[in-house]
Every structure is written in structure tokens, then in C-alpha cells.
Amino acid sequence: MPFECLKTTPRSVILDTDIGPDCDDVGAIALLLSYAEDLQFPVAGICNCTSNIHGTATLDALLSYCGHGEIPLGMYSKSGFMEKHEKYNRYIAEHFSDKFQSGALQYLPHVAFYRSLLAKAEDRGVILVTIGMFNCLSDLLNSPPDEYSQLSGRDLVAKKVYALVSMAAGFPEGREFNVFCDGAAAKNVFENCPVPIFLSDYVLGKSIVSGFSEEMEQTQESNPIFKSYQLYTKDNPHKENYKNPSYDLTAVQFACEGEGDIYGLTNTGRLEFYNADPQKYPNADATRFVEDAEGNIRFLTKNIDDASIAKMLEERVYRFNINFENRN
Numbered sequence: 001m002p003f004e005c006l007k008t009t010p011r012s013v014i015l016d017t018d019i020g021p022d023c024d025d026v027g028a029i030a031l032l033l034s035y036a037e038d039l040q041f042p043v044a045g046i047c048n049c050t051s052n053i054h055g056t057a058t059l060d061a062l063l064s065y066c067g068h069g070e071i072p073l074g075m076y077s078k079s080g081f082m083e084k085h086e087k088y089n090r091y092i093a094e095h096f097s098d099k100f101q102s103g104a105l106q107y108l109p110h111v112a113f114y115r116s117l118l119a120k121a122e123d124r125g126v127i128l129v130t131i132g133m134f135n136c137l138s139d140l141l142n143s144p145p146d147e148y149s150q151l152s153g154r155d156l157v158a159k160k161v162y163a164l165v166s167m168a169a170g171f172p173e174g175r176e177f178n179v180f181c182d183g184a185a186a187k188n189v190f191e192n193c194p195v196p197i198f199l200s201d202y203v204l205g206k207s208i209v210s211g212f213s214e215e216m217e218q219t220q221e222s223n224p225i226f227k228s229y230q231l232y233t234k235d236n237p238h239k240e241n242y243k244n245p246s247y248d249l250t251a252v253q254f255a256c257e258g259e260g261d262i263y264g265l266t267n268t269g270r271l272e273f274y275n276a277d278p279q280k281y282p283n284a285d286a287t288r289f290v291e292d293a294e295g296n297i298r299f300l301t302k303n304i305d306d307a308s309i310a311k312m313l314e315e316r317v318y319r320f321n322i323n324f325e326n327r328n
Contacts, residue, residue, distance in 0.1 A: 001268050001296065001298060002259070003163060003196070003198055003254075003258050003259060003265065003298075004163075004258070005255065005256060005257055006039055006041050006127065006255055006258075007039055007256055007257055010040060010041040011041060011124075011126060011127050012041060012042045012043070012044040012126050013036070013041060013042070013044065013127050013128075013255065014043075014044050014046070014047070014114070014118075014128050014129070015032060015043065015046045015047070015129045015130075016049050016129070016130040016132055017029070017046065017047070017048060017059075017130075018049050018131070018178070018181075019058055019089065019132070020050055020052055020055045020082065020085035020086070020087075020088075020089045021085045021177070022244065022247070022248075023088060023228045023229050023231075023232035023244050024131075024205075024244050024247050024249060025131055025248050026062060026088075026224075026228040027211070027225065027229070027244070027248070027317050028131050028248035028249045028251070028252045029046070029062050029063075029066075030062070030066060030319070031249050031253065031313060031316050031317055032129070032252045033063075033066045033320075034316040034317070034320075035252070035256040039256065043068065043071050044071075044117050044121065044126065045071060045072040045073065045074060045117050046059050046073055047074035047075065047110055047113055047114070047136055048073070048074065048075045049076050049081075049082075049110070049130075049132045049133050049135055049136045050076055050082035050083065051075075051078060051081045051083045052082060052085065053093075054086065054090045054092075054094075054100075055085075056073055056105065057089075057092070057099070057105055058093055059073055060073065060099050060100060061092050061097040061100075061224045062092075062224055062225065064096075064097070064098070065096065065223070065225070065320065066320050072117070073113075074108045074112075074113025074114065075110060075113075076109075076110050076135060077109035077110055077111070082133070088228040088231035088232050091231055092228055095227075096227075110139060110140075111153075112146075114136065114137075114143075114153075115140070115143060115146060115148040115149055115153070116148045118148075118156050118157070119149040119156070123159055124161070124162045125160065126160050127162055127163055127164075127165060127255055128161055128164045128165070129165045129166070129251055129252060130164065130166040130167070130168070130178075131247075131248035133179075133181045134168075134178070134179075134182060134186040134188070135182045135185045137189050137193075138184075138186075139153075140153045140156075141154045141157060141188060141189065141192055141193065142188070143156075154192065154194055155194075157195060158194035161195045163196045163197070163198060164189075164193055164195055164196070164197045165197075165198045165199075165251050165255040166198070166251060167199075167201075167247050167248045168186070168199055168200075168201070169199050169201050169202075169271065169287045169299075170201050170202055170203060171199070171201040171204070171266070172288065172289045173286065173289060174201075174276075175276045175281070176201065176286075179285060179286075180286070183273070183283050183284070186287075190287075191271075193296070196297075197296055197297045197298075198254065198265070198298055198300065199297060199298070199299050200247070200254060200300045201299055201300070202247055204250055204299075204301075205246045205247035205250040206245045206247065207245070208246040208249075208250065208309050210243065210310040210313045210314050210317070211229045211242045211243035211244050212229055212230070212242040213242060214241060216242070216321070217230070217242075219321075220321055223320065225317065226242075229243070230242060246310065246313055249313050250309075253309075253313065254300055260303075261303060262302070262309060263301065263302060263303060264300070264301040264302075265298045265299070265301065266289075266291075266298050266299045266301060267291050267298070268291070268292065268295050269295040269297055270289075270290055270292045270294075270295035270297055271288065271289060272287065272290055273285065273288075
């Protein structure tokens with residue numbers, strides 16, 4: 001089960017993000033846009049898998065700032081999911097999204113967003129990249145035929161999607177945020193996704209620390225990418241100011257770069273769900289990787305040191321380190 005990366009085989013990308021609980025989603029979006037410009041692949045759409053409207057407005061702000069305001073947006077259509085993460089979302093929405101401020105922000109409900117984009121895509125012409133929970137993708141797989149396609153959601157994914165690249169789970173096992181926030185959805189995706197899955201686990205990205213420097217504060221206050229990192233890490237005893245683990249960025253980088261100098265891949269396998277601590281957790285929402293030639297999951301490994309990867313990531317994210325006024 002090899003992986004055809006975007007550098008060698010351009011396809012369109014749909015990104016699914018839980019933008020809000022952490023700021024590395026912001027860096028991952030800037031990274032994706034940088035690669036899209038260089039490799040000339042289309043970003044077909046970006047979906048906010050939370051119920052937080054400020055997250056969707058933050059996506060609009062980031063895309064507009066980076067010169068890609070035409071990219072369609074989707075948003076989880078059910079209320080009450082991951083709504084309370086506001087360390088930077090509300091500020092970015094209120095200060096950088098003109099559409100949010102004017103009431104003109106547009107997006108599609110998540111299932112319609114996915115089905116409309118996939119119906120128009122070439123066969124096996126899409127790479128799905130998820131850097132959040134699996135609630136939207138699970139609903140897509142379960143979706144029935146509609147006005148966009150006569151195929152079921154699972155059949156639509158099988159026909160249109162080449163691969164799923166996700167920041168999720170732990171290798172070889174563990175309990176991870178993007179999985180346990182909706183364990184049932186994650187289990188549905190990992191067990192029923194009809195295309196190969198490539199996972200960057202939380203341990204791989206945790207030690208790759210990237211972001212900004214304090215000196216940039218004088219020139220980047222009008223940069224919503226910088227501002228998101230600044231607001232998220234400020235007064236956080238567990239974070240270095242302006243810096244954050246690169247969990248989500250590694251998934252985007254792998255989708256673009258594939259196997260080679262930076263990343264390798266494990267053998268093929270599958271994920272088993274188990275309860276990491278029955279006294280503490282009510283659900284079996286931890287995962288264990290089991291090698292299996294019939295499986296469709298492979299985990300990323302690193303071929304170079306963390307500092308070298310962080311430098312590569314920052315160089316791409318810094319492409320957009322210019323004043324907001326000059327991006328319009």
C-alpha cells in the first residue's frame with residue numbers, strides 16, 4: 001500500500017479541521033496553502049468539524065489573508081460539539097474576517113459540503129486530510145444518496161477519494177484527543193473507510209515544535225496566523241510563547257511530500273479499540289495498532305531529526321508573514 005503524494009501526483013485536497021482547541025491547525029492551513037501554490041494542486045474545500053461559528057470565521061480570515069478566499073467552507077451542522085474553545089477563534093473572527101463582521105460568511109453543512117465536492121471530483125482525484133475529529137467524515141460515510149450523487153457516502157468516497165491522511169491516534173497504542181472526542185465516529189471511519197489511511201500519531205508531531213519568535217511581534221500583529229499562535233500560547237504554562245507542537249502540520253506535510261527523506265511508513269495494519277482505564281474512562285476510545293496484511297492503515301515514521309522538520313515547516317508558514325493590508 002504505497003502512497004502517491006501531491007508532489008508527484010497532483011490531486012485536489014479537502015481539509016477537515018477542528019480549528020480552535022489548538023493552534024497548530026492554523027499553521028497546518030498556512031502550510032497547505034503554501035504547498036498548493038508551489039505544487040499547483042487545488043484545495044477543493046475546508047471543513048470546520050466543530051459547532052463553533054468563530055472557527056469557521058477563522059478559516060475565512062486565514063484564507064482571505066493568504067490570498068485564497070475563494071476556497072469553499074463547510075461546517076458541522078449539529079450544535080454543541082467542541083463549541084467552547086475560544087482562546088483565539090473569537091478574536092480572529094472579530095478582527096480579521098470581514099465576512100463574519102458583515103454577516104456575509106457562507107458555508108455548507110458538513111454532509112452537503114462533502115457530497116457536493118466529491119460528486120464533482122475526478123475518480124480517485126481527492127486526498128482527504130483530517131486534522132480534527134472524525135464526526136464529519138463518519139456522517140459522510142453513513143450518508144444516503146441525495147441531489148448531489150446517487151451513490152451512498154461510502155461508495156462515493158470509494159470512487160472519488162484516493163487516500164485519507166489524518167493526524168490521529170497513538171502508535172503503537174494510546175488514547176488521543178482527535179479519537180476520544182468522538183470515539184464512535186473514529187471507530188466507524190477506521191473500520192469502514194474504503195480507501196487507504198495514513199496516520200500521523202500524536203507522539204510523532206509532539207516533539208516537532210514550530211511557530212514564531214518573540215521578535216516577530218513588532219511586525220506581525222496584523223497577521224492572523226501569528227496572532228493565533230500568540231493568543232493560544234500566551235500565559236500557558238505548558239507552552240513556549242509563540243511555539244507549539246506540530247501535530248497537524250505533519251499530516252499536511254506528508255500528504256504533500258510522501259515517503260522519502262522526511263517520513264517513512266510502517267507496515268500495513270488495522271486499529272483495535274480498547275478501554276485504556278475502565279475506572280477513569282467510560283468508553284473504549286483508545287486504539288492499538290495491529291499489523292495485518294489485509295488492513296488499510298499505515299503510520300508515519302520520521303527519517304530526520306525534529307529540528308530539521310520544524311525548520312521546513314516554519315519556512316513555508318512564514319511565506320505569509322507580511323502585513324494584512326498588503327495581502328488584499
